[in-house]
Amino acid sequence: MFFRRRLSIVRRLRNVAQRVLCPLLAVLWLSPVWAQGPLYAASDSPSHVVFLAGSENISFNLVFRKRLEDALPKGIKLARYTTDAAIKSPDSLIITLGASSLNDVVQQNPRSPVLALMVTESQFAQYQTIEEQTITALYLNPPLKRQALLGQQILPQATQVALLARAGDEQQFRELAEELARYGLELRVFTVDNPQSLVSTLSRALNFGDFLLGTPDPEIYNRQTIKHILLTTYRHNRILIGPERAFVQAGALASTYAPTDTIVTDTAQIILEYVRSGQLPRAHYPDDFAVLFNEQVARSLNIPLPDRDSVLQALKRLESSSTGVGNE
Structure with missing residues (x-):
């Protein structure tokens, strides 16, 4: 008698759970915000890939990549740029370091979105007339x-x-x-x-x-x-x-300059905004600067x-x- 009553209680609890939890899980699964979960949830699997096309200075590339990775959430992965990988992922943002890297990427992937770093305003000016490409820059030189x-x-x-x-x-x-x-x-x-x-x-x-x-x-x-x-x-x-x-x-x-921390922080913010909205800001100078004597x-x-x-x-x-x- 005792075991029948216990079995009956278990069955009733199971029915309640199915009526309440199943619809709730369905709502969460279908929600647009929840669907983007890998970017915001505690998951190590990346949901967005950003390509990094380095400069000729390999040491700088390694240091910059490490600092940028530390500034980004786990849902965004930095990957080494290759032409084939960028072609297979045409909407992925490409970050270039230096004028030579920028020129190579624009020629190889003329329709990919690009964020140019370590370039001066004059070096970047020629790329602002390209109509088919979404491209922006953080200027290296101070104004x-x-x-x-x-x-x-x-x-x-x-x-x-x-x-x-x-x-x-x-x-x-x-x-x-x-x-x-x-x-x-x-x-x-x-x-x-x-x-x-x-x-x-x-x-x-x-x-x-x-x-x-x-x-x-x-x-x-x-x-x-x-x-x-x-x-x-x-x-x-x-x-x-x-x-x-x-x-x-x-x-x-003397001169003013943008510290590396500022460039990393500004770059991370641009990446996050691009992941969120698919839009890039206009080319501009870094938000902060320092003075050197x-x-x-x-x-x-x-x-x-x-x-x-x-x-x-x-x-x-x-x-x-x-x-x-x-x-x-």
Whole structure:
């Protein structure tokens, strides 16, 4: 008698469970949000693949990949880029490191969505006219307006800024000149007609400008020319701002730059947004930046450097109060 009663209770509980749990499981299974579960649930199996096309610097590729993987949820897997793999997964985002990697990927997979990293604004400009491809970038170079304002923070009495440009590129800086005029800075562009005229043109530029504003133009600023540019600048008792972090280590006085942590964080956010919406943002500069000084150069030129944190906060205030961060 006891066992019959117990069996009856078990059967009733089983019926209740079937009436309640089965419909509930069906709702969860069919729900669009639940269907995306592998991205959000505690599962190690990836639901989205992002390809990474590395640069020629293998060590950097490995470090960057590890840091980006740490910043992404487990549901997103970083895979090594190959042409065949990208063709089989045409909607998967491809991240490129460097201009050479970007060029290869665009030629091999002209319709794949691409996020370009470690490229300057000028290097990326040619790809923005491609209509069939969804492509964006986080610019490597700091915006020139910010760089010029950094020079003004270091030399508060400065009113004139010199800039070197190749023949035919002068018009690119017209908007920058208009923006700097609002801050009391007169920008003048000096044209370098050929490599042989670099030093003489630089001397004329330094006779005008309170400081030289470096640009990310590899034809003017490179390993072969930077020594001559810096020596000429020192002889005129002038300073070079930028063009980027590496040149400060070589002898420029200062530059702003995006820390690797910022690039990783911004990249992870773009990936997550693309996974969520299938959309990429417009090409832009990283959201945050830092300031780097060459204190040895400052001592050699007897230039008192302002507090780094104060300069950083001042530049951020200036950017937040303006409508943009300038153009190259």
